[in-house]
Amino acid sequence: MVQTTVSNSMGNKQERYDALVTVYSADLFRYALWLCRHRPMAEDLVQETFLRAWKSLHSLRDDKAAKTWLFTILRRENARQYERYSPGFVDDYDFDGVADDANEDDEQVAQLRESINMLADEYREPLTLQVIAGYSSKEIAEILDLTPGTVNTRVFRARKQLMELMSAGGQSVVQGVTG
């Protein structure tokens, strides 16, 4: 009887875990990359996030909360690294492999990536959560422990700076914004 219980819960746990990996690993990787801006480290962060998730999967009661749970684990992992180590060496601008992607709007996208890289962390992170994870200001505010108003201000400034950087780089996609 005991054995049956174990194999059932193992099976469920495994399936649940595999589903989480399949659904969220790409977005988590992108979030990680914009946090640490270093591809190998971003992958390590995602790996570490899922190892932790596996170990405490039992504490995730509601699968609807899984996404925020995973993003929060990853964010905490990243913070743990920054607390322990001086960030100097991880701050490499490192997107090798990016140029291989044939589907992309090449030059402008590449320039925009450089501009995103130049944003202050406090602007880039809420923008990443909004664009990649599709979170609302309220959800971002909860993850980052800010008010929704602050989140709005930061994503506004992030976009404004990006558009300024793009027009300074001679791109015609943007025009001035007031306010």
Next chain:
Amino acid sequence: MNCVEFRRHCLQEGVLLDQPATAHLETCSECQRFFQHQTRFESLLASAMAVPVPEALVSRIKLRKSFAPRWNIRHYAMVAMLLLSVGAGLRLFYGPAPLDEALLAHALESHAYRSAADQPMPLAKVSQIAGGLGAQLTSLSDIRYAGHCRIHGRMAVHLLVNTDMGRYTLFLMPNQPLEQRISHEIDGHEVVMFPSGKGSVGVVVPAGSDWVESTEQQVREAVSWSV
């Protein structure tokens, strides 16, 4: 909603318009032009943020987990069964992998093998990477890969070193203290770890290599610490 509010809304929400914004857009040709530009910008922004994801990411995540529980499953299976029967969780099944398995898993699955260079890496670059974690390396001249990685959540320097005998993986782990030398054969590899500085050093070579000892000796001589 006026024009300034409309544009602020676009810069806060992307181009996902709410009802008042949609109403303004219908009546204002200036903002229609702005909105067109903005839509273009948002699509570029989404592409830029959606950086390519490593191809085998999903399988590597699953592979890495498979290394984690194996070491203690035999030892803890009985205990876990007992605990389960009194309502305690499965958590004990999944304690962290010991350091040597973590090293081997990382050595085999990491990006390092794929990005190993055809030429020795310039020593200045290697020194910079090792120095980032307080390590100095001398006399390991043919290094084909050097980068930072994470072992058990702590930063380490990950190196691939070519020798006449073959290639081996070297980890410099300033934050992974070790009491004494450990050597294990796991899955066709010899994993040797020994204390070094305040942390430890790990070497992964193919099992049965008769150059394990000389390699370890060479590594011990080559590594020093400034932390």
